Amino acid sequence: MNFDPVINDPKHYDPDYPSSMIPVAFESKGSRLLGTYFTAAGKGPHPVIILLHGFPGNENNFDLAHVFRRQGFNVLTFHYRGCWGSQGDYSWENLPDDLGAAIEFIKSNRGNEKLRADTGKIILAGHSMGGFASLYYSVFSDEIKNVISMAGFNAGAFGELLKINKEIYNLSVEKIKFAATIVNNASAEGLLNQLINHIDDWNLLKYSSNLSLKNLLIIGAEYDTTAPLEIHHLPLIASLKMTGAELLEEHILRCGHSFADRRIELARIISNWLTKTRF
Template sequence: MNFKAICEDPQELDENYPAMVQGVYYDSKGSKIMGIMHVAQGLGPHATIILLHGFPGYEQNFDLAHVLLRSGYNVLIFHYRGSWGSQGDYSINHALEDVESSIDFLKSSFARERYRVDSKKIILIGHSLGGFSAFMTAANHPEIKLVGCIAGFNFGLYGKKLCNDKFLIEKAMKEWGEAVVFLNGLTVRNFIENIIENRDKWNLLNISEGLKNHFLLMVGGKKDAIAPLEDHYRPLAKVLEEKDIDVREVILDGDHSFSAKRIVLAKEVLSWLHEQKIN
């Protein structure tokens, strides 16, 4: 596996079909969401990764996007409704719908022609809420074969833990309070209530059947205090293993954003993609 894309620019440039980064806007349930399209050099069409950020999106993984771009992948990063300039109101339900809208956008004739997208090779990779959203979405998309979950947060299992525990609910509202400030149409109370209400629907353990016939990547952090391994990573990894689902498991000595492990994170993602020989 050649890891030069992590730290080196391409040696040969395609002057006719250069790499480019462009802002994109498309509809999701009547609201315009803002995205950034990274288009790999070459005529293509190119396998295209939807790189999903977390809640509220402080770490947006643009470093990883450029590594993937130099490796020959298109990468779409978008902002869920109600966040970072996208129209509408924020909610986890809306975030999941926005992933669906992004898939539809990449399958459109406009995206295929303008951004050289191979609509038959769409890949989902997400961080935190994005990892949760990637697995939730993939369970309903058998055609999307490659799905990565980086420091994934299992909102359903979390909601089950909070249910009927007033002390934990109050603690959770304090912990999530500052992040909610930046999201349109969302209060910390309705955020927590929504998680509890959807605890069965959003429990990744309950959708594992839908992840069969996918090739999965799971990355966890030993120092992750937001999505601890014991609460979010290991229960899901155990269920996937019991169902004999193809999953590459990686545990790094990192925090929730892998702040000190960005290079090794990029290596693990590239290695997994290379093994699947999709590009």
């Protein structure tokens, strides 16, 4: 039987270079960010997947991280400024810089035997706002060629709706009000106003031509009420196809925003896609 990282444990144990899971910390704009690093078995170096959570970050997608590690990828997960023990104030405006700090952490640790990272092979993968951050950051980085978005936000497009529709704005305030109390020095209104303030530069449709040059895996959720397909997924897919994206793979799973009922299917899709990554 062939080894399947989605459902099989590794057959062999490498006593010299075993799989590991270690705490890490690095700085972004003077704040200490906390993370977890999954190291794949074997001397390596191994490609690195930076796996970004959404808001407020209670779903870390560790189940996916274990799958990717069994498949031979290192995985870095971390908490943005102002959430889950990381220093600083929480802001969606921080996401690109915090992601950049994570990439720099990997690159600056070239040769670190604990990390065993191939710093020239970094993949971005994100859920919800993490999906937005992954796609947005890749637009401005030639070195990032492979991006995964799971129920990703189009932050600028949603900001447009918030600006013109007071009912949607008020409903959104109620929806994220409790989550905003979990992170540091943020409010529901303040976070939503950030989306309005960045209508132009955070609308992913604006960057379709750039994104169409990437190897993209974009996964939506049919019953998603947090990032509805009609706002965040379908327009982006249509725009990417219109701009000639040749390395675009799209899936829509029959589940809600967190993929709670489709974790195995989600892992299978991503695992299969990872075998086709190009660097």
